Amino acid sequence: MLAELSPSAAGVPTTPVRRPLHVVINAGSGEHDAQHTQAVLEEVFRAAGHPAQFTRLGDPADLPEACERAAAQAADDGGVLVAAGGDGTINMAAAAALRHGCALGVIPQGTFNYLARDHGIPLDAEAAARALVRGRPQPVQVGLVNDQVFLVNASLGLYPQVLQDREAFKARLGRRRWVAALSGLATVFRWHRRLRLDIELDGVRTVLTTTTLFVGNNRLQVEQVGLEEEVAQRTGRGRLAGVVTRPAGAWTMLWLALRGALGRLGDADQVRTFSFHELQVRVLGARRVKVATDGEVRVMAPPLRFAAAAQRLQLMMPAPEDRVPRE
Missing domain, CATH: 2.60.200.40 (Tumour Suppressor Smad4)
Structure with a gap:
């Protein structure tokens, strides 16, 4: 019977899934230094063995296209679209993740950060990054007004x-x-x-x-x-x-x-x-x-x-x- 069980079910530790991370950073969110945030995330992701690709934006008008591109890449390689920003940035990333069928990771950088706070995601960038690489995707409800x-x-x-x-x-x-x-x-x-x-x-x-x-x-x-x-x-x-x-x-x-x-x-x-x-x-x-x-x-x-x-x-x-x- 034990031979039919997966390693994790049999109590044997499994190797963590090191998903590629496609990170979009909104430099206009909150009061955070985007360059410093990227450096912190790079260090955490490198130490955890996750390949990461970064897009850092200063103009919010570029966010939709950047999120679409990163979500498409995450869908292709089984990775995660990671949004570093406030609730508005995360909203755009979530819409792209839904369209492309990939998971979404969150590094909260906004003023209120309601999504992160509701789900226990740390507000500190380094802590949030560490939680992300040890986390697992879970389904959460999305609201719609018309198609938004x-x-x-x-x-x-x-x-x-x-x-x-x-x-x-x-x-x-x-x-x-x-x-x-x-x-x-x-x-x-x-x-x-x-x-x-x-x-x-x-x-x-x-x-x-x-x-x-x-x-x-x-x-x-x-x-x-x-x-x-x-x-x-x-x-x-x-x-x-x-x-x-x-x-x-x-x-x-x-x-x-x-x-x-x-x-x-x-x-x-x-x-x-x-x-x-x-x-x-x-x-x-x-x-x-x-x-x-x-x-x-x-x-x-x-x-x-x-x-x-x-x-x-x-x-x-x-x-x-x-x-x-x-x-």
Whole structure:
């Protein structure tokens, strides 16, 4: 019977799989020095015996093509596409990995790093690299709005405008969390638009007016803002989390933001939360609408279909001993 078992099943140590690593580094993510990051990764990957090819980019406009090329190479040689950057960079890499059918590794370099934090990936580049070479691919849920991938969240209304204004503030003041908070305050006080949405959920259509529609695919983020426990627990497990707010003035929106920071957003009377697998949204009176996906703003034509994708992303997960606490 033992002769039929694989070496690992029989308790015999196996040689680690040394997959080729195709690394794309976004030099514009966070406050990290891209050249130093590459040097650190090269040393870790070399010591672990993983051949690695690096593409370091300074212009975000070059990211889609670089990710496509690296994903195609990873699919050809059985390797891993590795993204070093923030949630937006990882989003582009994830979309390419899904199209080409290769695994994705993550070296978090952004401001919030929700994907990495949710899955216990270390935020330090060296630690993340060590976790990567000892990790194994595991399937994780992907969200879709029409044909656009999102791993963390997607939204329309106030939140995409907050993101656009945040980038302008960061260009002047630097990529820091307090800068993001300051820009958010400025946007809330300037924002006066209302969205008229025709929403179809579980076969029931509802027309409502709101300042923003937020869809979450990241359980850590959903938990931290304080959505209902049932909604949070189902997020990432075949379901997405939906949040709509009633029309409100700037001070009320700031109060809601404070409740979210304190983990109590779901208790607010001005907020409706729900869990879903698929959501159809028509934006009444609008032919085009800004939609944010993982921090990147795009213009889309309604109707919008939000759904948990049937295809799963193969994400390189740390071994238990390499995982850091979710926080």
